[in-house]
Amino acid sequence: MKIKTVALLGAGAVGSYFIWGLSEKLGDSLWVIADGERKKRLEQEGILINGKCYRPCVRTPKEAKGADLLLVSVKYGALGSCLTDISQIVGEHTIVLSLLNGVDSEEIIGRKIGMEHMLFSMMKIASRRVGNEIVFQEKTTIGLLYGEKDQEEPSGRMLAVEELLSGTGIHRQMCRQVLRDIWHKYAFNISMNLPQAVIGCGLCAYAFSENAAKLRWELRKEVCEVAAAKGIDISELSDIEKMHVEKTPDTRYSTLQDLDAKRHTEIDMFSGTLMKLGRELGVPTPYNEVIYYMIKALEEKNDGKFDTVQKRKEKE
Incomplete structure (x- = not known):
């Protein structure tokens, strides 16, 4: 199992951490999901993260169909309205990581696309928006913690995520009891x-x-x-x-x-x-x-x- 394409739904304070970390490694295989005016704005203006402007590849949900990994980092209040987009992106073998706070986003998404796609996770990051810029402290960010719901030992999916993130600067940790x-x-x-x-x-x-x-x-x-x-x-x-x-x-x-x-x-x-x-x-x-x-x-x-x-x- 190898993750070659990553779709990111939600390019805010949390999502920007992955744009920062994955852009160099994946290039145009990292897709920020947007459509309409927001897609045009992201393509024209990019995203300012820690003083650097990133211009990721922007795709609509339909264009991103079948991504190997989908990172969901929208606000909790917007999750319900994003479920259709999520279902359009997810293919047969897509792994989904929900980066939202709380304890029920995996179940909410899983009811729409099937729990077999969900790899449980959480984020530990102190990021904030300052004007039009996303700012976080690279050295002190704990980052992504992830694991299988009912399995303590690393699975093939977990190892694939680890391989993807290795060498990127993104901090991460596998959890035995996620x-x-x-x-x-x-x-x-x-x-x-x-x-x-x-x-x-x-x-x-x-x-x-x-x-x-x-x-x-x-x-x-x-x-x-x-x-x-x-x-x-x-x-x-x-x-x-x-x-x-x-x-x-x-x-x-x-x-x-x-x-x-x-x-x-x-x-x-x-x-x-x-x-x-x-x-x-x-x-x-x-x-x-x-x-x-x-x-x-x-x-x-x-x-x-x-x-x-x-x-x-x-x-x-």
């Missing part, structure tokens, strides 16, 4: 992203405030209880949760970055999904429910829903 590792990252994201997003402060909140720390650990406890109901033990902090890029006291994680930029967050993927799983499994998730509705309200505030009549008239 589902458990994905849930550890999920617990980290919920417990670290969400309290600071509501409070509106940097990472230092957890060290300086007993209240923030209490909220963090109660949120993580609920993730552990839902995971346990699914037969996954994440009660102890793992190496995955301890692995992180260099952070400063004012570090602001992705949910707070979204609110700062007045974008909608991925709260549906975080607490929204956990609440749904909790209801299905009979596990209460009160802390996640409260923080879910608080962040939804902050999104509405950013949208101007709470503006006074005078402010609305001024905007008009």
Whole structure:
């Protein structure tokens, strides 16, 4: 098994890491998926990553049919609308890696194209958009962690991915228990992203405030209880949760970055999904429910829903 062609759906903060890492090795065999005006814009302007402009080969989903590997790195909220594109790209032997946060994107995609295509994975990267540029720290990025859902030993597909990424600068690690590792990252994201997003402060909140720390650990406890109901033990902090890029006291994680930029967050993927799983499994998730509705309200505030009549008239 050899991966010769790679399709990338979603060229944002995560997808750009693979454009940066694979462009030199694959050349025109790396395809960024887009159509319409976005395709024209990418072809004309390229993508600015860490100070360098990349001009990848851009293909429509139909043109990319049968790619050996498909990397899905869209925002969680856009995943449903991208399923048709994904099904157009996937051929009989296509391997699919979902690079999204959360614990259910593989199942969502697999229901559309067949779970046999899915190789489970997650990303550990601190990347951000600065103007029209994607920026990340090459040396401290942990990168891609991947593995088979029900198999601890490396499979042929895993070895093919390793061969593809070797010599590219992309950091990666094979996981023996990838589902458990994905849930550890999920617990980290919920417990670290969400309290600071509501409070509106940097990472230092957890060290300086007993209240923030209490909220963090109660949120993580609920993730552990839902995971346990699914037969996954994440009660102890793992190496995955301890692995992180260099952070400063004012570090602001992705949910707070979204609110700062007045974008909608991925709260549906975080607490929204956990609440749904909790209801299905009979596990209460009160802390996640409260923080879910608080962040939804902050999104509405950013949208101007709470503006006074005078402010609305001024905007008009």
